[in-house]
Amino acid sequence: MVKQNKGCIRYVPTGIVGFDEVIGGGLPAERITVVLGGAGSGKTIFGAQLLAAGARDHAEAGLFVAFEESAKAIFENAATFTWNIDSLRSKIEVLDARLSESVVHGGDFDLLGLLAVIGAKAKATGAKRIVLDGLDVLLGHLGDSALARREVFRLRDWLHVSGMTAVITAKAGADEAQAASDYDFLQFMADCVVTMQHRVVAGTALRLIRVAKCRGGAHSANEFPFSITDAGIEVGAGSNTELRHVVSARRVSSGMERLDGMLSGGYYRGSSTLITGAPGTAKTTLAAAFADAASRRKERTLFVSFDEAPEQIVRNVESIGIHLAPHIRAGTLKIYSLRSRVASPEAHVASIRALLREHRADNLIVDPISALAPRSGNADAEGAAVHIVDLAKTQGITSVITSLLGNAAPLTKETPIGISTIADTWMHLAYVVNGGERNRALTIVKSRGTGHSNQVRELVLTSAGITFADVYSVDGEVLMGTLRWQTENEQGRLRKSAKRDAEFRQREAELAVAETKVRAQAVVVEQAVREATLERLKLDRESDVSQTATQNLELLHRRGDDDLRVAPLQKAKRSRR
């Protein structure tokens, strides 16, 4: 079904709420639209929604060519939206077009095979809409940009002849300028270019969509905020930026009285809390305590656990006095285990969205979100993590997300997959090893809109539950456990010892003064002795000199020397008198 719109160009409605108005009626029919965006920006959803709407509203068959994800994953993700995808499966064909990583590259290749395969499928199903999702993945295999360009133009020519309305999605840099330079030829060959962005602005996740170019259309070139809801992409009205302001000033208990105190009353309702820490630092326990408190308030909580079975979690926290089993039986708490490796990060987001809706959850716990990214620096996982937090926030769901993080200082750049910036509260748990003990220490790294203690607290787990111990600091170091007790005693002992030391040192100093005085007197005596000696030496010398002179005169007289030679002696005699 195609809408007639001024002259020769016809438009195909996308079925994306608000988007058709932005683009001026829909995508140009039988033309190519390129959708560019970063990881997790919603490109795949855009494509899937286009086909679902075509099948549902216009009975048009669609073909989805998946270069990045398996056909199974595409269907599973689509099933998490309220599109009723299962009833549309006869109309939508998904072609798994992933090149195996193990394939050997043995020279130049082209897309003729792919086009032949797509052509055969399209002919068989009568597809009017086609989505090529993640073309960048395929182009990456071509390696050479000249080759990529040649194949992209081959694809364009083929699509134009095919008579299908096409959407090509490609992952591009996070910002639009980067995207433009990455795939300039992709944009050049397209009749319409749509960019999708997902960025964090002033601590809030913001999704933006923009029609950068559209031939012949009266589109708006502005950026429009959009959100991803149960219905899929929704542009403009009801966007997350507006919903974001409906943040409650109400507090909910964290499940730990002392922690509530540290946070001036608990978590804000509808806020997100990130708990990071090394393995075994009680992240899950803190999350479970929150779940327990929520159920006691008769709220509904979805607890998503990665790679740990529900029974295991229930049993583990049972040992420290947190009883989740009754809440599960009562239906207020649902623990759902997901296997991190079996699906892509975005697929997990889709599952969580569906689960939240199904369970009508007031609270969401994800434990641990780091399971999405076994290696750090995974942009897909980061996008997904932000997406999950965003999902909860836009629906007013209070979320507690845990993340595995080394014992390193939490303020280093290695923040757990990006969500620390959009989390409202961030607590870090660390092991502090001292005196042969490992104790758990909790720090509140940040808490928006809350006066919070900046001191470290010791977390004590007992069979009666979780308690926090005050910290005891010595020389700027926080002390815990036995060491604290020991140090308290030690301090007393040290103080006494110091007193004795001081007394001893004073006596020592007094003696030193006395000794110095004695030495000073001795020196005075010595000086007197030396002065006397000197006096005597002077007298001795004078008598000695006069004697010598007399002797010399005597000698001269006896030799009968002349006057001239005597003269100096006479002078000497005179001067002495």
Next chain:
Amino acid sequence: MKRAAPPKKRQLRLRLYVAGEAPNSVAAIRHLRVLLADYPSHVAELEIIDVLQHPEPGAREGVLVTPTMIKLAPLPERRIIGNLKDTEALISMLGLTESERG
């Protein structure tokens, strides 16, 4: 000058997907034939499928780009894409060794 056939020839079973007379496809057939001629120790059973005329088998086997060659025997099954000008990659993928070269 032909040598006497070795006592036991080893079998290679190959399936090559091409796209009509496209340059890469034509080159792939040529490169493969030249290489196989260098290995009298092996006997290859080569099946060539033109996806432009028969797209179905390619679709079933997940062939996306042309040329794509699948080594069906000996196992394990392996795939190579491209015009096969990279002889080293081709030899390694077929499980041949330089010493067997005749």
